[in-house]
Amino acid sequence: LAVGGTVLAVMASTLPADQAEGLGLLVVLALCVGAGLLGPALLWVAAPLARPFGRLGALAADNVAVRARALSAALVPLVLSVGFAAIKITAHTTAAHVRGTADPAADIWLDYSGTAVFVAFAAVAAVNALITMVLSRRGELAALRLAGATRGRVLGVLTCEALVVTGTALLAAACVAAVTLLPLLHGALGTFLPYLPAGWLAAFVLGVFGLVALGMVAPAAVLLRQPAIEAAGVEP
Secondary structure (H helix, E strand, O other): OHHHHHHHHHHHOOOOHHHHHHHHHHHHHHHHHHHHHOHHHHHHHHHHHHHHHHHHHHHHHHHHHHOHHHHHHHHHHHHHHHHHHHHHHHHHHHHHHHHOOOOOHHHHHHHHHHHHHHHHHHHHHHHHHHHHHHHOOHHHHHHHHHOOOOHHHHHHHHHHHHHHHHHHHHHHHHHHHHHHHHHHHHHHHOOOOOOOOHHHHHHHHHHHHHHHHHHHHHHHHHHOOOOHHHHOOOOO
């Protein structure tokens, strides 16, 4: 799917702008599903990035490597939402940068409003997948506390895991957006250089981390309010 999406993107660069835009949707879907199927491998490769955070990072890296398949369930909606939004926004910002004038306000509003609805649905799917995964770890989190870990340290481990998932999703989404968008930009504007203001870039990073934290750190914080011995299912 990843290779096929790339081939379709190359084909789109040879078509008229209106036909290339229609083919772009197929490119996005193929690449995002491909990224989802490759998700376990991508997370396994990215897991060691948490190790510089010390002991908490080392434990988080091991957890991500072991649970790469479960965590990958959230990658597809995350990559879809970020990749699709990046394509739509960058197309308009690059056009304005190259031409020196913005696209018609009605076109921008239509694109952005439709994108917002799509991103909202995908974000809900990603958060639900992460919450389900965290709830399945209730016993593990309780065991960490019974072994002497404080609530703050357990949340620190989950935060490191969230950072790895965030980085993986952002990198995969950037690849999807680039492969999809660059041929379209070249065909429509004659450039391979996309333009995305720093404000939008920061919004993407903070938005993805916020979603991942909402799905991983927030439910863990709720679970950790329960006495560890009860969560572990140990009779007093």
